[in-house]
Amino acid sequence: MQMNDMILVSVDDHVCEPPDMFERHVPAKWKDRAPRLLSKQDGSDSWFFENQQVPNVGLNAVAGRPANEYGMEPTALAQLRKGCWNLQARIDDMNANGVLGSLCFASMTGFTGELFARAEDKELARVMAQAYNDWHIDEWCGGAPGRFIPLALPMLWDPKLTADEIRRVAKKGCYAMTFPDVPTGLGYPSLHSEHWDPIWRACDETGTVLCVHIGSGTGMALQDQTAPVEIMITGTPITLFNFANEITYSKFLPKYKNLRFALSEGGIGWIPYFLERADYVYKHHHAWTHNEFGGRLPSDLFREHVVTCFIDDAAGVRNRDLIGVDTLTWECDYPHSDSTWPRAPEVLWESMKDVPKAEVDAITHLNAMRHFRYDPFEHVPREQATVAALRAKAKHVDVAPKAGKGGKKPSDYKNGYCTIGDIIQQMAGAYAVAFRDGQGVDPEAARRAMLERMARVQAQQKP
């Protein structure tokens, strides 16, 4: 097997929502209250919804920038690579990277729809979450058959409503929904509470996977503001160790046989340690804790109920037998800063080149297809789905990094290097920037202005 023969399905990418996304999915009665992307006085854009703003539409949407221009500064849509928000450009970028399929997380809503959940009017929140899901399933994924694994948002404030939504979107072919790693971090009951049973049951019935993305409940580790920002970036994926630990010892996992959780952007190299540790603790302690799983080990439960994924993780691939090859999937993380785009095949192949073909196929696409009930080959013939075949279709796509913003110099940071505090200051500063005249006050006018501007951006960025 060669690198070019791989068929790549990424189970963790991100879409920066286009400003017209609510146009065709919100009932007329609610249209004026839909989120709008508005311009701010510093030239950045910000989503505006029920007196909430979500600055940084381009937060971490850095694909296509040179590495010295990465960062967390707020940006305007016009500064993003078009593949971040435009469907056709996204397909081009996937082809250029040899990627067949992609599961895309939301940006403007938060990973689990927190923007809507925070609205006081819960009927409005439900309408907008459903509109989001319809846009995502019918327009984003539906616009390119076979190229996307659809992923729905929950309505976390109401588990029964969420269960209904799981069943509604399953009928449309969507078998994945987001869920937070630490529900209590968002103000909801403990994972171990029966509160969530309606969601577990609906997933069990429909074969829906709950995708638990890093940062979805507890957010980033921002406590020590004087620390270099790399500490936050390095430590965030393994926060899902805690989630894996919680569910593996939970009482609901053995109860719902078909319930599965995906550890989205969690990495895999730590899992052999986790499974060994969990089994050790079970064997050493269950005689006094009386915690039992019908005589089975925590590692058995993990392998049956958890879908794992990685970007670039040679230690995890080396120890795939200890994890369970059937659990493993791969991700690209486009357009975030940890992404390997546009060299994902080259990077992945470094750890795959000595792996037997059957296992490469399992890890790169077969496991994702089975877990997410996704069959790209209904739409794309297998021989057209390889790295080589997709890249051949993308000869017109320019993947060279585009400089433009200049990047920050060491002297732009108080200590000469970027700390977690510097990032927090940038975020706070973004919130403090006023909207442009009239915007935020007359959202309908602002919306129209934004759409016109959007058309200009699209025209400018045409490939």
Add this chain to the structure above:
Amino acid sequence: MQMNDMILVSVDDHVCEPPDMFERHVPAKWKDRAPRLLSKQDGSDSWFFENQQVPNVGLNAVAGRPANEYGMEPTALAQLRKGCWNLQARIDDMNANGVLGSLCFASMTGFTGELFARAEDKELARVMAQAYNDWHIDEWCGGAPGRFIPLALPMLWDPKLTADEIRRVAKKGCYAMTFPDVPTGLGYPSLHSEHWDPIWRACDETGTVLCVHIGSGTGMALQDQTAPVEIMITGTPITLFNFANEITYSKFLPKYKNLRFALSEGGIGWIPYFLERADYVYKHHHAWTHNEFGGRLPSDLFREHVVTCFIDDAAGVRNRDLIGVDTLTWECDYPHSDSTWPRAPEVLWESMKDVPKAEVDAITHLNAMRHFRYDPFEHVPREQATVAALRAKAKHVDVAPKAGKGGKKPSDYKNGYCTIGDIIQQMAGAYAVAFRDGQGVDPEAARRAMLERMARVQAQQKP
């Protein structure tokens, strides 16, 4: 090489302090204010110092109990295996387990001397911390030459005082001191603050290792009280991932070439993942963060400055080349519940039997000897130091589990299994138990009573 040929040095064990420990190390002027072990009305014992109590003298000192009688209930000294607190019995238990050398953490003071640090009178606190260190070095370790690696307590409220203590104990042959994983968790400045520089400098000068034990700064993860207690036990060791992450990106590690940290009870199976992740983040992000280490990688810094250890960690041993064999040491964790005593050689050999002898020797004793400047062979001939030779000296030691407390039944727990909340309730209940008549009011009388009782216990438990 055979199991019986291994020479075992454990870098993480625990001593339950004997009640007479302050007798010979506190100047007369301060004697009345030394901590005392007092009896409580439920038959348990509790240390008493400056209106603080430390219940559960036997917290987790469960060696020698059957597994169904493990647990967190407070205990009296008489209920502990004698090796927990008596030097000769400890040596017997080490011999019976084939263990040559041991580094013992404090119990009653907290891992980093928090009991003393909380005292309002900081002169008193300094006197007691020094008395503790003198007892530990001169009496506990000094009483059995070649069998212990001494470990001192810091005076965290004053880094300069701590630096002086590092130099003072180094002159007595002690090259290890405890330090908390999250200083801010104890109310001190950030790890990244220059506040700690005197300590880093003193360690650098004297070749002293800072031993960072799990639970020493942030304590256990107790948030979700409805969760099975196994989640706390499974997840605690890997909390040192965060500490490793903090120091690897710190500005002080490259500055003090000889400064080293030991990740005590941190496990090792997660380290290949951590080092790969840290290098990935450095390579992806340093161009915009401007965080540099003279062109070296985070993994290089880790391998030069960090001492790792494990109890039983087959995944880590399998991947020892990715960690760095020179960093690896072993631990027994006697008398805590995760300990492999008295079958440590058998358990360890399962992951060592296919490892080349030179690496087994490095992991089992040579690395510990080098990092801690400890030479047991000055006192114990090498051929008398093996598993087989030590066990031959311990034929009189009864290692069979001793039932006695009965253990809790499933029905003793609200949900039929032990939750984190159950543990918290037990701890709170222990604090609420009154001292026996007169004790805590007349500590000197209580102290005498305790010493008399102690003599009875010693007489009863004679091997």
